[in-house]
Amino acid sequence: MRRLLVLLAALTLTACGQAPAVQESGPAAAPPAGFPVTIQNCGRTLTFDRPPAKVVTGYHPSLETLFALGLADRVAGRTNFSESAFLPGHRELYARIKEISPTIMLPQKEVMLAQGADFVLDNAMASFDAAGGYATVAELDAADSPVYILGGWCSPRETLEFTLEDTFTDLHNLGRIFGVPDRAAKLAAGLRAGLDDVRERIAGRPPVRVLATDGGRGPVNAYGGAGLTHQMITAAGGRNVLEDVEGDYTEVSAEQVSAAQPEAVLVSEYATLRGETTPSVRAKTADTFAVVRNSPAAADRRVLALPVAAQHPGYRNLLAIADIARFLHPGAFPA
Missing domain, CATH: 3.40.50.1980 (Nitrogenase molybdenum iron protein domain)
Incomplete structure (x- = not known):
């Protein structure tokens, strides 16, 4: 695990939150076209009956990936990003989203569960360590807040096995989960074209x-x-x-x-x-x-x-x- 994540894992969030009010449920709506969607991630099978609408993101690359897919309006809470280099146009989007943690780590267990998220996106397992006071992946799954880890960084071994293709897999998976597969395909095609341009130039x-x-x-x-x-x-x-x-x-x-x-x-x-x-x-x-x-x-x-x-x-x-x-x-x- 990166030294940055090791340092931040020692930091705790003392703020408290309130669980959302329980609302009476009406008749179940029919799933949107293209749903349900089933995805494999970290050895788990995730099934979505409809696109997530109340998302919480961890370390900033997970948030900016949703920005790139045009999904800023789905994000209800994010962690802090204090680095100087925002991608173009992202600082303004970031500023509009509620900050739920003053570090790159997700908040402590009680605060995290109180968010009522219907999807949690991060790119490492550090924020789901029970020993650090965090809600585990299993606890969030049980709370109907399924977790997706980018890049397959689900264990130290899988971190070493990362390839650039894993990023493209994530884009297509997220496109399916959020019901925007064409948008994801267009973004992936543009990124592949950029890589092809680099490859041709340095050949x-x-x-x-x-x-x-x-x-x-x-x-x-x-x-x-x-x-x-x-x-x-x-x-x-x-x-x-x-x-x-x-x-x-x-x-x-x-x-x-x-x-x-x-x-x-x-x-x-x-x-x-x-x-x-x-x-x-x-x-x-x-x-x-x-x-x-x-x-x-x-x-x-x-x-x-x-x-x-x-x-x-x-x-x-x-x-x-x-x-x-x-x-x-x-x-x-x-x-």
Whole structure:
């Protein structure tokens, strides 16, 4: 689990909420066209008789994926997003939605169950850990608040097995769940076209040796040869210098990182945590160049800040591949 999520899991929400008033139910309406819909997620079978109308989202990439599908009006509650990089047009949509947690984590159990959500979307299991005081997936299912985890990040093993195709699977699944399959297909087609454009532009160019890091001088927090960040580097025309290191987000000795001789560096950029600050990109870059001081990347001061939101499941990671490709192969993207 990412260091950011580990830090945030220790934070608790003390605000309280009230359960929605019980309303008398009338005759059951017939399911809309195309329903019921059945989806597999995290080894569970989810069946929807109608599109969700009162959604709660966890970490921001889940919310912005719904924004991309034109579903902002279905979201009744969201967590906080304090990172600087909102996608274009998203800050205004975000500001209109009720904040139910001051961190990226979902609120504590009682507050979460009181939301009365008919769908919960997140991209990691950290917010469903009973030991942390959170409502579990089973408890939310029992409360008719089914949970969908993006990217198949349902366990540490499945996080390592992530491929970019999982993002497309999520888009199509969400399109079916919300009754907008054509909208999802159009979004997916546009994203595939963007990836195809990158692939054509970088074809025949030698891969650039890339170190993806979250800082540290020893050990170094870095991204190994499995998972989402590794997939993004490869798709953007890079070669992960730690591709032989098992794991996704992991610790690597300074000696091994130094010996890798990267030509370019990606540094994770993320938020302020309720009065605490994570190391800045500038500080992490300084630490990294101190470790790889004899590398081509340090000599050229070649670094790109990569929002950590793009390193979690959600459609933003497909957009970020083009940004990384421009950084690695500027000649393939003339102005």
